[in-house]
Amino acid sequence: MTDTLQQILDPTGNKVGKPPRLSKEVLLRMHRAIVQTRHFDDRCMKLQRTGKIGFSIPNLGIEAVSVGAAAALDASKDWIAPSYRDFGMLFFHGVTAESMMDTQFGNVDDNSVGRQMPVHFSYREPIRVLSISSPIGTHLPQAVGISLAAKKRGEDAVSLVSFGDGGTSSLGFHSGMNFAGVLGAPTVFLCQNNQWAISCPYDKQTGSETIAAKGEAYGIPAVRVDGNDVLAVYKVVLNAVKRARAGEGPTLIEAVTMRMGGHSTSDDPSRYVPKEMTEEWKTKDPRKRFEAWLISEGHATSEELEIVDADCAEEMASAAKAAFAKSRPPLDTIFSDVYAEIPKHVADQRDWCIGHYSSRGEGVDEKGEFPL
C-alpha cells in the first residue's frame, strides 16, 4: 500500500483507475480552483516584480494536491491547517480572490491585519483555515489537538494538515504524528512531496525511500498518491477523511509532485534544480491532465475551459486592483490582539506611538485620514 503510487489519470488524462463519483458541478469547481491558483500566482508574480507586493509563493505544479484534498472536506465542520503553498484549498472552498489579495497587500481588510507576510492566510469562513505560520511544522501537533478536541466532544469533524517534504524533518512532524498515533486523533496528514525544500533535494532531506514509509514509525497507515492527479488525490484523502470520521484514527498521505517554479518569488531555482528534472515533470502537468479527462468525459468543452481561463485571469486582475486600492491598517493595529484585553504598558506604548507619529505628520494613511 505504501509503495504503490495511487493513480486514476495518467499524464495524458487516460483513465488508469476508477474515478471517484463526483458531480459535474464539483468537478468544475475543482477545475476552476486550479485555474484560479495559476492566475493568482501569475498576478502575484507581476505584483512582486513591480514592487507592489513584497513576496509570494508559486503553486505551479502542486495545485492538484491542494484542490483534490480540499474537495474531500466538509466545510461545515472540518478544519484545514495548510502549508503556505495551498492556495487551491482556499479557492476550492470559495475564499474570494480579493480577500486573498488583501493578505498579499497586508491592507486593512487582511485577516491578519497586515501583521503577517503575504501568503499567511487565516480564515474561519467559508471553512476554518488555520492562521498560517512561517515556522515549518508547528501546525502538525496543533491540527492533532484541534481534531482531538472535536473527538472529545463527540463531534465527527476532522482536521487536514498539509506540509512539504522538508516539513517531515521538523519537530512538529515527529510530535504531531506521534501524538496522533497514540491518541487516535482524526487528523489527515498530507505531505506534498514536491522534491525540494527551497534548494534541498529529497535525498538530502531524508534517508527514507518514501515519505509514506514514515507512517509505520507511528503506527499510522500511509498511502502514496500521484500528486498531479487531482482525482487520485481526492480519492485517497476522502478515504482518510472517512476513516478519521469513523473513529479509525489518522492517515499519512504522501502526494508525489514537483515544485515547478521557484521556492518563492525571491528564489532562483536555476541555481540548483536540474533542467532535465523540470522538463520531465512538465509532461505530467496536473491541469492539462485533468482538462483532457474533463473533455473526454464530456464534462466540459475546450471552449468552456478557455472561458474559465479568461474569467479567472480577469478575476485576479480586478482582485489585485481592489486590494491595492485599500488603505493600510491603522496604527493602533500594531497594539491590538496581543492579548484579549490590552495591558497598560502596551496601551501606553500605543498612545505614545500615535502621539509621536502624528506630531511628525506621519501615520496618516493613503486616503489622507488619520488612521485611527
Added chain:
Amino acid sequence: MTDTLQQILDPTGNKVGKPPRLSKEVLLRMHRAIVQTRHFDDRCMKLQRTGKIGFSIPNLGIEAVSVGAAAALDASKDWIAPSYRDFGMLFFHGVTAESMMDTQFGNVDDNSVGRQMPVHFSYREPIRVLSISSPIGTHLPQAVGISLAAKKRGEDAVSLVSFGDGGTSSLGFHSGMNFAGVLGAPTVFLCQNNQWAISCPYDKQTGSETIAAKGEAYGIPAVRVDGNDVLAVYKVVLNAVKRARAGEGPTLIEAVTMRMGGHSTSDDPSRYVPKEMTEEWKTKDPRKRFEAWLISEGHATSEELEIVDADCAEEMASAAKAAFAKSRPPLDTIFSDVYAEIPKHVADQRDWCIGHYSSRGEGVDEKGEFPL
C-alpha cells in the same frame, strides 16, 4: 529482520542461537560488570534511603543491554553517549566504582565537580563517555555529530548512543536519526525499550508496533534483540559497529527489556506497573541466564561466581565510604568552566561570593580548610 527478536540464550540459559566468539576473560568482564551494577545500585539505594545521596537510578533488569553493547566497542577510539541508565557500560570499560560514587556524592573528585545531579557521569578515560544530560534525547544528534567528525577526518571511530523507549518521542530522536540517515553517520542507535518512561507505558508512548519499525522512516536498518540476553545484545551491536566502521552508516537497535525497579529512587512503581508484568519478567532475569550459561560452558563455577558477587558488594561499600569521606568542591567551582576564560562579571561575582560567605564563616569545607 525488524520483527524477529534476536536471541542466543533463552531465559533459562539454554543456547537457542550461535554465541559470539568471546574470550573467557571478556565474558567474565561482562559478567562482573553486571554484578557490579547490581551492587552499585543496592549501595546507592541504601545511601539514598539514609539521606547520604539525593537520588539514583536503578538499573535492575536492563544491565545486559548496557554491558552487551559496551563490550562491542573499542575504548581506544569509540565514543559512548549513554542514557542515565547505563552504569554497566562504565563498569565494563573499567571506570572505577569510587569515581562513579564521587559523582553520586557530587564531591570534589566528581568529574562534573558537583554541578550535576547523581548519575550524570562524564569521562574521557578509559573510554569517551559523553557528559550525560538530563533533557532526554539531546545526545542523539550530538552522537551523530561526533561520529561524523571522525568520518570527515577519515577515522573509523563510531559513536554509540543509548536511550529509552520514552526517548524515541524526543526531538533529538527525530533529528538525530534523520541526520544520520541522510549523512550516513557511523552511529549506533541503541534503544533500551524497557516498557516504561517513568509511569508511561509503551502503548501510550508510540503507536508503532516496535521501536525497530522506526528505522525505515529514516532509511536506517533496524534490528530487535532480546535485551535480557547479553550475548545477543553484544552480537547485534557488534554487527552494527562493524557496519559503521566499514562506512555503511547507522543502525537502529531495539533491545527489548523491562525496568524491574522504580524509575528512580524517588519513584513508587507500584502505583502504575501491573504486578503480573513484573512477575513475568522476573523469570527472564539477564544475570541468571548469563550465569547459567557461563557455568554450563565451563567458563566459571558457581563458587567462582559467588566470589565475584561478594567481591563486588565489598567494592561498592568501600567505594561509597571513600567518596563519602571526600570534601565537597570548593566555592569557586560555581564560577569556573562557564567559559574557557572567566569573564569579568563572573569573576566579580565569584570574588563577592567568596568574600560574602567567608565573612559569614561559611563556604568552609568539611576538613575545616577554606575551600579555595
Added chain:
Amino acid sequence: MNELTLVQAVNDGIKTVMREDESVLVLGEDVGPKGGVFLATDGVTAEFGEERCFDTPLSEDGIIGVGVGLAMNGMKPICEIQFQDFIFPAFDQIVSEAAKMRYRSGGQYTVPMVIRTPYGGGIRGGLYHSQSGEAYFCHTPGMKVVIPSTPADAKGLLISAIEDPDPVLFMEPKALYRASREEVPDGMHRVALSTVREVVAGNDAVIFCYGAMVPVCLQAANRIREERGSEVRVIDLRTLLPLDEEAVLEAAKECGRVVVVHEAPRFCGYGSEISALIAENAIEYMEAPIARVTGFDTPFPNTLEHYYMPDARRVIDAVERVLEFE
C-alpha cells in the same frame, strides 16, 4: 477552608475548575495514574477519567502543540511540563505559536491555555532540575507569566489563569511545594492576575520578589526590623507579565530605595526589567543604587546550590547597603 500545602492547593485548584468547566483538560508526562512527579495531579484521572487527564509521550513540543490545538478548538488545556528545565523543546510552540496566534490571526484564533511547571532550586536538582527561566518568557509579548508564593495564591491565581483567554505560563516554586500550609478558600477562589501583593508594609526600602524568594525576603525584612528597626516593604509581584507597573513604580517612589531579588542569573534576568523600569520612570525618587540579589551568571550547580541561591543574609546585606547609601 482547608489547610493545604502549595502543591495541594494547585491540585485543589485543578479539581475545582474541572468540576465547574467540562472543557478543562490536563495533559502531560506522568500526570495520569502516577499523579505527576510532585503529585500535583494526584487523583485527577481517578475523578475525571482518562479522557480529561491523560499521560502523553515524552515530547514537550507535542504537549504544547497539541495543547494549542485543543485550545483553538474550544478546550481549556492545562499542560504540565514536568520540570521547567524541560520546557525548552517546546519553546517554539510557546513563543512562536501560543503567544502570537491571536495577533497573527487578527483575533480569529486564540489560545486559552495554561502551562504549569515547577521551577527553581533548593531540591539538589543540579543544572537541569533547578532553573528559573521566567525571563525567557517575559520577553515574549502575548504570553502571561504568573508565579505564586503561597498556597492560597497558588489556587487563586491558577483558577484565574485557567479562566484567562490568553496563554499563561504558571510557574510553581517547587521549593515551596511542601514548605508550609495555610488556609485555602474552598470553591472557585480567584486572585486577579496582574496584581501585586504587599507581604510586609514599610517605607524605608522596598524589596520586589516572587516565588520561592518571597519567604526569603520576608525573613530578611523581619530580621532587618528586629536588628535595626528599619521598615522594609516586601512586594510579591505574583504576575510577572503583564506586570502591574504602576504598583511597582508607586512602591519605588514611596520607599526611594529598592532591592530586586530572584534566583535566576542576573544578566538579562527579570530583575533587570524592574530596575530599568524604575530607572526610566522614577529615577529622581531614588536615594540609592537599585540593587539586585540574584543567582550567579553561571549554570545552576548541585552540591553548592545553597551558595548559589540568594538567602536571607544576602538579601539583608543588599538592603543594608541600600539603606546606608548616601
Added chain:
Amino acid sequence: MNELTLVQAVNDGIKTVMREDESVLVLGEDVGPKGGVFLATDGVTAEFGEERCFDTPLSEDGIIGVGVGLAMNGMKPICEIQFQDFIFPAFDQIVSEAAKMRYRSGGQYTVPMVIRTPYGGGIRGGLYHSQSGEAYFCHTPGMKVVIPSTPADAKGLLISAIEDPDPVLFMEPKALYRASREEVPDGMHRVALSTVREVVAGNDAVIFCYGAMVPVCLQAANRIREERGSEVRVIDLRTLLPLDEEAVLEAAKECGRVVVVHEAPRFCGYGSEISALIAENAIEYMEAPIARVTGFDTPFPNTLEHYYMPDARRVIDAVERVLEFE
C-alpha cells in the same frame, strides 16, 4: 583591502578561516549550492567541497545538535540558522547543551561552535522574518552573543568568534546586509570579542546600541549635533555577552545621561540589562532617567513595520528628553 557589503564581509570571513583551518565546517539549510538565502555562503561549497559546506534537512535541532557533536570531536562548525526567528526549535540544544557542556563536564567537553543567523526587521518580513531575540540568549550563561554593525566588524568579529573556544551566537543585522560598503581588511582580520566601539565621541549624553540600530543612532547623534550643538556619544556594544561592563559604566558616568536603543520589544529586552547595570553601579552619576528606545511590546508587524522599529527621530526625541531633564 576590498570594498565589501556586510554580507560579503561575512562570506569573506568564512572563506578566509576555512582556508586557514581545515576543521572549520559550514552546515545549515540551503548553505550549499544555493549559497544561503542571503548568499552569505555563496561559493563556499564550490571552493571547499560538500564535505566542508553542506545542506542539512529542515531541522534546526539537528543543525545545532549535530554541530555540538562536531565541535565536541575536534571540528569547528559554523551552523547557519536561516532566520533568527527559526532558531527556537534549537533552543534546547543551545541553552541546555551548547551553553552548559563545559560546565557540566568539568571542562572535559567543550563546544567551540558559531551559530550564524540573520536577525531584525526592515525587510517586510512580518512576525517571523524580523525578530530580534538576543535577550533570550543573553540570559544564558555559557553563551557568547555577538552582533556586528559594519562590514569590517562583521568579518573581524566572525573570525574571532570562530576561533573562540566557546559557543558564540553571531547575529547578523539583515537590514544592513547590503546597506553600504566599506573597506574590509584582507586575511585573518580579527576584532576582539567583548570590546565596544565608539562610533561618535561626545560627553553630553551616550547612546548604547548595536546591529542595525547603530546607523540609526549615528544619524540621530549627527542631527542632534547639527540641530542643537549637543555632543552625543554613540557606543556600538558589538558583544552583548560577555559585555564589556566597564566600558559601559565608564561612558555612562562620563556622560551622565543615557539612552539605550534596540529593535526588540522593551519588556525584559537587552536594554533593561544596560539600564539595570547603570542603575546598580552608577546611579549617582545619572542626571536624567535612563531612557529606552525599543520595539514595542507586541509581536513584529508587517505593513506597519516602520512604525514599529525605532528610527532616528524616535532616538532624537529620547535623547532630547534626557538632555533637557533637570
